[in-house]
Amino acid sequence: MHLSSLQLACAALAALALSAAAAPPAQTQHHVARRSFFNLQCKGVYDAAIFARLDRICDDCYTLFREPQLYSLCRKDCFTTDYFKGCVEVLRETDQLELFKTYIKQLHGADPGI
Template sequence: MMHLSSLQVCTAVLTLALAAAVPASTPHHVARRSFFNLQCKGVFDAAIFARLDRICDDCYTLFREPQLYSLCRSNCFTTPYFKGCMESLCLMDEEEELDQLIDFIGKR
């Protein structure tokens, strides 16, 4: 039986996520509407919103759970599902930075 280190697992997960990546082509007005639908009350920044949304999209791609994308994004990326997706995608070393981005757009 083969045992993988956590670094190997993270590398494999990121490789899969990047292989499935499609350039973001969401029009600006759709992203802005989505921003307000998620109860974000901070400053709308398309680049920040796209970065956070991409985490949820990659997480959905990884697990293929129909509700995961919505749960990850709900309450402006502040649910435990978003943190779970960060962990699954090996992004916990970016947690402080991502929390600052969420604070900026979400005004928690």
Template sequence: MCSRNLAISLALIIALVPLSTVALPHHSIVKRSSFFDIECKGQFNKQIFYRLDRICEDCYSLFREPQILSFCKKQCFTTDYFKGCIDALQLTDEIEKFKPLIKVLNGADPNTEGCFGTDYFLACVEALFLEEEKEKFMKWREMLGKKK
């Protein structure tokens, strides 16, 4: 009788242990893949990602509009929808705390200079021998930046 209970207990443990080890890492993998899905190009930091993701989840819970969830996360938390969610959740006093977090995930400052102000863009201008055009590009960049 005792050996039968032991055998049943052992069988249950053997059956349940693989389930728990499969289920836990899967959640992390899903979050990591969504990190890339929303166009984040910086460093994956689970704690930061969960914090910003939670803002979008709370915003969705507030409005119950499925598109808000995807628009809030889009472009690695740099859209106006994310800012709107911060406003709606009355977190505007914390916005300066979020900017460096977004920078870690995004790999660049949110909404500053865009791709045309980066060292990479300027290096491409030089590599393509467009140095004489550089001033014109900078004027265009300034003009485009004012349209935000």
């Protein structure tokens, strides 16, 4: 059974429409991250890119150890715990630590002390 070019075009459009409907809107992801920013007791200036970069450290650390509490402890108090620093070390990103401290200071609103 061969499909005509019109049938193929319709099938492609239907697949595209379904994938667009299933994908969460970018705005929703932004609101979730912003809510997480406040839940972590961050009192500084919210920056989505910076928040995502620091959160990725904790996510990668969780992926490495598969310990759910580690993810929460890494993010606790707006990334200012020793767990965050430990994750940076384990992930071998210590060369970025000063940059991360600057990021944390912006998000946390004070010197991170890590």
